[in-house]
Amino acid sequence: MQIKTHFCIVLFNTIVLASHAHEKVDVFKPDTHSHAEFGEAKSVRYLLYDVNPGEGFNLRRDVFMRVANLVKFLNDDEPWVLVLPPWGRLYHWKSQDLNQIKVKWSTFFDLASLREHIPVIEFEDYLTVMGEEVVEEIYYLQRYKEGWTNGKWEEKMDIRDCIDRVPYQKDEDGKWRGWFFGYENVYAKKFACLSVQSEAGNMKSFLMKNTTSRSVMLERAEQVIHGQYSEFSSMSVMLDRAEQLIHGRSGQHSTNYWDARRSMVFAKHLRDIGDEFRREYLDSTDENDKTVLKSWTQMKKNHGEAKGGPYISVHLRRKDYLYAHKEQVPSLKYAAKQIKELLKKNKLKKVFIASDCDENDFETLKGFFKKAEIYRYKPTQEIREKYKDGGVAIIDQWIAAHARHFVGTYVSTFSFRIQEEREILGFDPETTFNRLCSESEEECEQPSKWKIVY
Structure with a gap:
């Protein structure tokens, strides 16, 4: 199985690289190729997906991992390529002056890195390959109208x-x-509408047995969950908490989850911008911080190897959290009090703030500090136009991920992604899985430590 998967990925990558050497993407026909280990060559099939319009950037990254591992399993039996859904019209992308639709994945992520895990292609290239602006079949994933049978989870799907x-x-x-x-x-x-209660990987059987179309789209792909990809036993463990249903975490992560996550390396042009900011304002470089990034397939770091730059990073969520999670969001004054304690504990003087707060709130926060230096990343208009709100958010995450100590916001996917980035870089979990507390919380539960698995 590994040989077949490897061949499919290598073949596809070779074709894609060759196609981009021309002004137009060449139409390719993988079924004309053969390989001794593959037996009779099969036509490449394409899996497309989309997500509920209300879901944000970081939850969509999580859904990518679910669908990516489904494609990985499909490639054990026949060649499938994942078509990356263009970004656009996201709830948190508030900049009205930017054209934020049809945004390619290469704007945000390193596609060569993604292809180390599974074959992927941009949507525009898919249309060229098909020779027609068509998706052959769409399955709209929905819940079961009657809910769980007898209140219990069971794997099932029905048109x-x-x-x-x-x-x-x-x-x-x-x-x-x-x-x-x-x-x-x-x-x-x-x-067609497909009622589904399933782990993502179990969609394989449906796709293999119920359709022979060259392209299939799963609409509302967030309906399927990570599961354990057959590596861990009990599905019921995942149902203990809603957070686990969303993020597919149940005490111990699967290696497939982490392979997919590790492959999601940010685009180099965004990392370079973040690295320049770190050097200029935070005295932080990968060499000094022991955070040098290598190919994810070869990078296996032990906890504590990464030192981090000489600053505290804070994800301070405001706006919708001020009413959606008002009991868990601290006032600016109380947030400053906690940050001061962390600065003293770590013997540091610099703080990087990643936040959706406006400039007035940021200046108010800065006013609570007399000795510490408080920074936030402010993109130029050129960078905003070129890399959109999503690119600016990634730059924020990249800078925050390299700090000596990170503290996030209660149940925020933005904070989760930073925590995962720090796990990949090799930070001590004690410096990563932390959150700000509010004045009203008698007990401030800290995030569970979802540690990396290789």
Whole structure:
């Protein structure tokens, strides 16, 4: 199985690299190739997906990992390529002056790194390969109308009538039209609602047995959960907490989860911007901080190897959290008090703030510090236009991930992603899994330590 998967990835990467040597992406036909270890060559199939429009950037990264590992399992039996859904119209992308649709994954992530895990292709390249602006089948993933049977979880999926109003309609020509990432002429040939209670990996059986289409799209892919990818036994463990359902964490992470996560290396142009800020303002370099990034397939760091730059980093979530989680969000004054204690404990004088707060709140926060130096990253207009709100958020995460000590915000996926980045870099978990407390909390529970597994 490993040989077949490896061949598919190598073959696909070779074709993609060759195609980008020309102005236009060449149409390729992988089924014309053969390989001794693959037996009879099979046509490459394409898996597309989308997520509920209300989900944010960092939850969407989590859904990518679920679907990516589904593609990994599919490649054990036949060649599948994951089509990366263009970014756009996200809730937290508030900059109205920016054109933030049809944003490619290469804007944010290193595609060569992703391809070390599974074959991936940008949506525009997929359209070129197909030779037509079409998705052959869409399955709209939905809950079961009756809920869990007898209140218990069980793996199942069935084609059902649609429960909610779906964002696709059949036109007079019998073509299904809807939102395809801002590409107006794209249509689907077939559409159905699929009620599903399943781990992502278990979608493999459905895709292998129920469709032979060249391209299949899973709409609302967040409906499937990580699961344990057959590496750990009890599905019931994952149902103990809603957080575990969302993030697929149940005491011990699977290696497949972490392989997918480690492959999500930020694009070099964004890392370079963050690294320049670290050097200029925070006296931080990878060599001094022991955070040199190598190929993720070869990088296995022990906890405590990374030292981090001589600063504290803080993710201070405001805006919607001020009412959505008001009991867990500290006032600016109380946040400053906790940061001062961390500075004293770590014998540091610099703080990096990653926050959605406005400039007035940031200046108010700074006013509580007399000796410490407080920084936040402010992008130029050129960087904002080129890399969008998502790129600016990644730069914030990259800088925050390299600090000597990190403290985040209660149940924030933005904080979760920073914690994972620090696990990959090799930080001591005691410096990573921390959060700010509010004045109203009698007991301030700190985040669970979701440690990396190789």
